[in-house]
Every structure is written in C-alpha cells, then in structure tokens.
Amino acid sequence: MNEVELPSDKQIRRSQNRLRATIASEKYTGGKSKTEAMTHPVLTPFTMAMKSLGYPVASQRKSLLLLEHCEGCSKEGVLTFKGKSRDFKVCGFCKK
Numbered sequence: 001m002n003e004v005e006l007p008s009d010k011q012i013r014r015s016q017n018r019l020r021a022t023i024a025s026e027k028y029t030g031g032k033s034k035t036e037a038m039t040h041p042v043l044t045p046f047t048m049a050m051k052s053l054g055y056p057v058a059s060q061r062k063s064l065l066l067l068e069h070c071e072g073c074s075k076e077g078v079l080t081f082k083g084k085s086r087d088f089k090v091c092g093f094c095k096k
C-alpha cells in the first residue's frame, strides 16, 4: 500500500470547500442541490482528492460509491481505486 500517495488533509479540505461551493450555488439557483443528494461528507471529498492525484474510484456504480467494511475503524468506508499498475483499497475514514 505504501507505493500509493494519499491526499493530505489540506488537499481533502480543498475538495470539501469545492464541494460546499458547488452545493451552495446549486441551492442558490434551484433551491435543491443535486450534488448534495449524492455526496458523502467525508468520502466524497476524499475521492475527489484521490482523483486529483491520479487515482479514480474503481468501486463506483453510477454516482453510488461501493463501500466495504474497514477492519481498522469498523466503518463501511473502504473504496477501491484504480492505481497505476493495479487497483488498491483505502478506507476513506482512517486512510488505511
């Protein structure tokens, strides 16, 4: 797992801000936010930050994230990402 560069807290926070801005502008124009409806407050910014590092989510069907149970934090937060040579799994909550 160590060959993969994970996003820093700062990068994740930047994605969170971007997401929040999108949601706010959708609410401003339409009252309801499509983005908010399909956004997870922790996992979505994490996948955005991962994508900007070059690792798109592999475990996704349409806009739904397919999550697996994490042994580390006992949450349903393990995502599969497409790596450069092979896919790998990371938990969006504890980053393990």
Ligand SMILES: [Zn+2]
Pocket (backbone or CB within 6 Å): 070, 071, 072, 073, 074, 075, 077, 091, 092, 093, 094, 095, 096
């Ligand atoms: Zn975890």
